[in-house]
Amino acid sequence: MPELPEVEHVRRSLEPHLVGRRVAGVLVRRACVIEGPRTPRALLVGQRVVRLARRGKQMAWVGDGGGVLVVHLGMTGQVLGELEGMGEGAKPGTAAEAPARVRGSVAQSVAKTYPPHTHIVWTTEGTGGGRVLFRDPRRFGGVWTLKSVAALEERWAGLGPDGLDAPVGELAAALVEACRGSARSAKAALLDQAVIAGVGNIYADEACFIAGVRPTRRGARLKVAEAERLAVAVRSVLAAAVEAGGSSLRDYVDADGRAGEFAQRHAVYGRGGEPCVRCGKRLKQATVAQRTTVWCGGCQG
DNA sequence: AGGATAGCCTGCGGGC
DNA sequence: TGCCCGCAGGCTATCC
Numbered sequence: 001m002p003e004l005p006e007v008e009h010v011r012r013s014l015e016p017h018l019v020g021r022r023v024a025g026v027l028v029r030r031a032c033v034i035e036g037p038r039t040p041r042a043l044l045v046g047q048r049v050v051r052l053a054r055r056g057k058q059m060a061w062v063g064d065g066g067g068v069l070v071v072h073l074g075m076t077g078q079v080l081g082e083l084e085g086m087g088e089g090a091k092p093g094t095a096a097e098a099p100a101r102v103r104g105s106v107a108q109s110v111a112k113t114y115p116p117h118t119h120i121v122w123t124t125e126g127t128g129g130g131r132v133l134f135r136d137p138r139r140f141g142g143v144w145t146l147k148s149v150a151a152l153e154e155r156w157a158g159l160g161p162d163g164l165d166a167p168v169g170e171l172a173a174a175l176v177e178a179c180r181g182s183a184r185s186a187k188a189a190l191l192d193q194a195v196i197a198g199v200g201n202i203y204a205d206e207a208c209f210i211a212g213v214r215p216t217r218r219g220a221r222l223k224v225a226e227a228e229r230l231a232v233a234v235r236s237v238l239a240a241a242v243e244a245g246g247s248s249l250r251d252y253v254d255a256d257g258r259a260g261e262f263a264q265r266h267a268v269y270g271r272g273g274e275p276c277v278r279c280g281k282r283l284k285q286a287t288v289a290q291r292t293t294v295w296c297g298g299c300q301g
Numbered sequence: 302a303g304g305a306t307a308g309c310c311t312g313c314g315g316g317c
Numbered sequence: 318t319g320c321c322c323g324c325a326g327g328c329t330a331t332c333c
Contacts, residue, residue: 002327057327075326076311117311138310140327184304193328201326290306291326 002073002141004163004198005241007057010079015052017083018132022048022125023063030119033136036145043122043145044069055156056163056197067145068152071134074141080115084128163198164238171196172224172231179219179227186222186230187215188289199234201291202269203241207233209268214300215288268294 002010026043028034036042047063054060059079061069071079114121120134120143134143146152160178161170178195179186189195190204199207208215210233213226222230267277272285276296285294 072327074310074328136310137312138326140310182303188304191327292324 002057002075002077002246003200003203003241004054004057004238005203005244006246007054007059007073007198008164008242009246010073011052011054011059013086014079014081014083014132017081017086017130018049018061018124019052020048020050021083021130022046023122024125025123027121027123028119029114029121030139033119033134033139033142034145035142038145041065042067043120043143053152054162056159056193057200058156058159058197060152062149062152066148068147068149070144070146070152070155072141072144074136074138076138077134077136077141080133080135081130083124083130083132084126086130159193159197160195161197163196163203163234164242166196168228168231168235171234172228175222175227175230176224179222182219184219185215185289186213186217186219186226187291187293189219190230190234191289191291196231196234198238201293202266203234203237204291205269205294206237206267208295208300209233210237212300215293215295216286268296270294 023044023046026040026045028038028043031038034043040046044061044063044065044067047065047067049061050064051062052059053062057072059071059073061071063069071077073079114133115135117137117139118133118135119139122132124130124132136142144155146155160174161167163171174195175189178189178192182189187204187208190199190207191201193199205215207230211226211229213222213230217226268283271283272292272294274283275281276283276299279296279298281296281298283294284297285292287293
């Protein structure tokens with residue numbers, strides 16, 4: 001499932017090939033995934049992409065005509081670039097399923113065939129006839145069309161500091177502030193995008209483990225030192241996952257067909273009942289903040 | 302008011 | 318073997 005590292009991975013692989021390119025056309029195959037105006041113009045047709053930005057799990061395409069597209073991948077969303085200059089192995093993907101059928105050369109992209117659940121297809125100007133696909137089987141994700149960069153800033157003002165890019169001190173301060181007098185658990189605060197943007201279920205559990213904080217811990221009882229350890233842990237676990245090309249479920253395969261390296265390094269996520277990598281005790285599993293949660297009763301106090 | 306919950310949606314794996 | 322059910326979970330609307 002895409003979390004911040006997967007989105008950043010996609011953004012980085014798309015950026016050098018999409019920025020500077022003009023959008024030639026768009027095909028909307030399922031309009032309900034779009035919020036806001038759905039006209040070609042609103043979908044950046046005729047505009048040159050000048051920037052690919054990211055805040056938390058959201059990615060934004062900024063056009064030179066002032067238009068902005070916000071792409072959110074939700075649980076199962078993918079942005080697949082088939083652009084000039086992108087090698088066979090360079091296409092971004094956040095596949096939770098085998099990517100074999102979504103791979104294809106740029107030449108193949110001329111054919112109007114799409115992987116299942118492809119909702120939007122952008123074509124780009126140029127001799128290569130490149131295109132970018134948005135697909136999302138479960139449709140928890142979507143695309144928002146905004147009128148201006150100001151509207152994007154307004155939208156992103158509702159998000160907390162970015163878990164990867166913001167200074168660790170800012171993350172810690174945001175956590176302390178969000179937990180002050182709050183009845184909710186440390187994990188619930190970590191999952192709140194308005195507190196820290198980009199932490200999902202996987203990295204919330206991993207960060208709690210690294211910081212030695214029990215996910216069930218009431219936020220109000222968190223010591224400042226613990227909030228600081230959580231902030232450092234969030235940053236380090238996200239940075240490591242980005243470095244490894246993102247992680248996902250056990251069957252995660254990136255666009256090169258390689259299994260995500262980071263998936264093998266989850267210390268707690270998906271390992272309920274298995275021995276703790278640090279102390280060997282049986283990892284506990286329960287529902288915390290409405291999410292499956294795994295932690296070590298020995299290492300996380 | 303703030304925190305908990307339901308619902309959205311499809312693929313897949315376990316169990317019968 | 319095949320089918321069915323439950324689970325996976327980010328986010329919003331609604332409930333308490």
